[in-house]
Amino acid sequence: MQGIPLRALILFLCFLWTLPTAGLLISSFRQRSAIISSGWWTVFAHPFEFTQWTLENYQSVLTSDGMGRAFLNSLLVSIPATVIPITIAAFAAYALAWMQFPGRQWILAGIVALMVVPLQMSLIPMLRIYTQLGLNGTFLGIWLAHTGFGLPLAIYLLHSSIAGLPKEIIESAAVDGAGHFSTFSRLVVPLSLPAIASFAIFQFLWTWNDLLVALVFLGTRPDVAVVTARLSELVGSRGQDWPILTAGAFITMVIPLLVFFSLQRYFVRGLLAGSVKG
């Protein structure tokens, strides 16, 4: 297929893929009465009539519906839940790649196997242990949970990149008298920044977008609920309240979309590094 039919087809697919999101975005800026009484596409009849646009929906969902607090909670969950697993995984990956100790191969094989274990396997026992330890509904608890679930993939990806570093560099550092700790922090981490960055994006998007882990370990109390949990609650309680839902949905998407557009290249690289998320 060449020329115009090909372009038309691709254009149509792009249009089809963008349409649902565009509809929601447009609606979120419309007046309450307009959303409920007419389709969002009717705005194109007179797009420059500025009285039909409003920020009211965002204002109300951020304040009275608790989305503002949830947004902050999501940041509180996602940032540490990205940094902690990467740090721990990087240390482990370095040890598995460049230190000699018994059982290395077995540990690696185990990590490859754990990559596909459904995290559902962990929920019931962890929930009980969390209740006993008082970790339920705490940020520390969910950071650790995301860390545990994210580690197999993180170690796997970082290991393949760290093990691929030139042997001479690591050895010459040892000859210069650098210990493992400084070789790791001054040499290996800077050199594997591309891999670290691509996994960071992955893990950040995953923890930001997660609903299941957040529901189980954090719950829906307003002071800890994250955006996905809050939004799903709004769907449950105000399922037909489109002004609230459209604006709420976009608030959950702002950060992931920003990350996506600014760091897309690294994100794709991370995917291509051969990822099977468990």
Next chain:
Amino acid sequence: MRDPNAPAWQLLLVALAVGVLGVWTLFFLANDLVSRFPRVWAERIRPYIFVGPALLLLFAYLIFPTIQTLYFSFLDARSQRWVGWQNYQFAFTDRTMLIAFRNNLLWLLLVTGISVSLGLIIAVLVDRVRWEPLAKSLIFLPMAISFVGASVIWRFVYAFQPPGRPQIGLLNAIWTRLGGDPIGWLQTQPLNTLALIVIMIWLQTGFCMVILSAAVKSVPSELLEAARIDGANEIEIFFQVILPYVSKTIMTVATTVVILVLKVFDIVYVMTSGQFGTEVIANRMYSEMFRFRHFGRGSALAVILLIAVIPVMIGNIRSWRRAQ
């Protein structure tokens, strides 16, 4: 951290400090401590300082709970009495469970089949236009959206108003314009399960396209040239050159999608919470845990999910061994 009245920015700063610096400090201190040991011992212990935290967490969050869940799956609702295979018997005979299995199978076939083939077709087609990056970004974009966010987007597409009222949902607007009666896409069986599957296809096609696009681009141009000289048309080239060349990547992508779909929870939870015959295994497990507080059945369902991914696990290890 537990004071809900603390100013927001303070919480954020503390969290960042703990998250970013805390772990590094722990590693640094542990390493420093080991360095004070006699040299031979220090070098022997140090690897475990580096891998130890990871192993501990893997054990605590994945290995130990997996064993416990296996055990719980043979106990009753409150994990006190041994009930043998009863939970599994329930899982394979209960009516809604059978619906969940049927739906999961449908999800697996349709989402994997359609998003992988659509992803491949788009990857091949998009290779030939100049605005390829933009087109790819637009189709890939839903990858960044949460399942919950995507669910709200599509709830709006599927929105339903009684006949006679203006339809604000895109699909019903088109349908009524064509002369049909408005349809409750999320309440009507079996349309509703298909409606949910469409969301997942919309989300996953971009992922498949990106990976397959990289594979398609790696097909040697000499191979394509040779086929063209032999007089093959574009469709023959697709089936006889490109498809065999990327078949391994297709398997990898399909595997990833299968694992993801098997555990699909968010979409069903947000859209219908499994009502009107849209139940799936993972959502049912959540209901057993939190709505019915039946930990035995919940555990049995988790084990069934695990058993379903074991073939993938073995395949993974095999291909990793080969790559070593």
